[in-house]
Amino acid sequence: MSRALLIVDVQNDFTEGGALAVAGGDAVASAISAFLSAHAGDYRVIVASRDWHDAEGDNGGHFAETPDYVDTWPVHCVAGTPGADYDPLLVTDAVTHHVHKGQGRPAYSMFEGATDAGETVGAILTAAGVLQADVVGIATDHCVRASALDAIAHGVQVRVLTDLIAGVAAEPSAAALAELAHAGAELTQANPESAESGTA
Template sequence: MSTALFIVDVQNDFTEGGALGVTGGDAVAVAISRHLAARAGDYDLIVASRDWHDADNANGGHFAADPDFVDTWPAHCVAGTAGAEYDPGFVTDAVTHHVKKGQGEPAYSLFEGVTDDGVTVAHLLDDHGVLEVDVVGIATDYCVRASALDAIAHGRRVRIFTDLVAGVAPTSTEAALAELAHAGAVLDESGA
C-alpha cells in the first residue's frame, strides 16, 4: 500500500510577513522540514503545492481591490515573485513532485494543480497506487481543508498532522478540522 505526503502552500505570502501571512506559518515550514528529514522514506510520493497566480489579471475574480477574505483576496503568490516562492524554512529536497495551482483562476485544493509537465495530482496518485495521504501545510481552514476533502473524495484514506498545519483564525481552523474528521480524516500529530 502506497502512501503520499501532501505539503500544501508553504509559501512566503502565507507565512509571517507575507501578503496573507498566517501566524505560525514559519514554524510549520521548519517543522515540516524536520518531518521530511526524519520520515521522507515513509512516503512513495511527496507532493508540494504552490499558489501560482497570474500577474496580469484578477485571476478569475480571486483578487480584488476590496477583498471580502472569503471568496476574494488581495494579490498574493503572483508567479515569479518572492511571495510565491517556498518559505525558506521549508527544505524541498525530498519533494518528488511540485504542483502549481490557481494559474488564472481561483484554486484552493492541491488537486487543482498540475506539475510543470501538466500532470494532475489525481494521475500521480493513481500511477503510484497511493491509497493513503498525509496532509500538512497552510492554511488549515482553506487550502489544507480543500486538499484533504478532495483526497477523501478521490477515495484515499487521509490523515492530517495537526502539528504541521497553520490556519488563518482559531475558530475557522477548529471548524475545518471538525469537518475533516467528520468526513473521515484522522487527526494526528507527526511527532516531528
C-alpha cells in the same frame, strides 16, 4: 501500503511577513522540514503545491482591491515573484512532485493544480498506487481543508497531521478540522510528544 505526503502552500506570502501571512507559518515550515528529514523514506510520493497566480487580471475574481477575505483576497503568490516561492525554512529536497495551482482562476485544493509536465495530483497518486495520504501545510481553514477533502474524494485514506498545519483563524480552522474528521480523515500528530497542536 503506499503512502503520500501532501504539502500544501508553504509559501512566503502565507508565512510571516507575506501578503496573506498566517501566524505560525514559519514554524510549520521548519517542522515539516524536520519531519521530512526523519520520515521522507516513509512515502512513495511527496507532493508540494504552490499558489501560482497570474500577474495580470483578477484571476477569475480571486483578487480584489477591497477583498472580503472569504472569496476575494489581496494580490498574493504571483507566479515568479518572491511571495510565490517556498518559505526558505521548507527544505524541498525530498519533494517528488511540484504542483502549481490557481493560474488565472481561484483554486484552493492542490488537486486543482498540475506539475509543469501537466500531471494532476490525482493522476500522480493513482500512478503510484497511493492508498493513504498525510496532509500538512497552510492554511488549515482554506487550502489544507480543500486539498484533504479532495484526497478523500479521490478514495485515499487521509491523515491530517495537526502539528504540521497553521490556519488563518482559530474558529474556522477548528470547523475545518471537524468537517474533515466527519468526512473520514484521521486527525493526528506527526510528533505526539509535541506540546504545540498547530491547529490555530
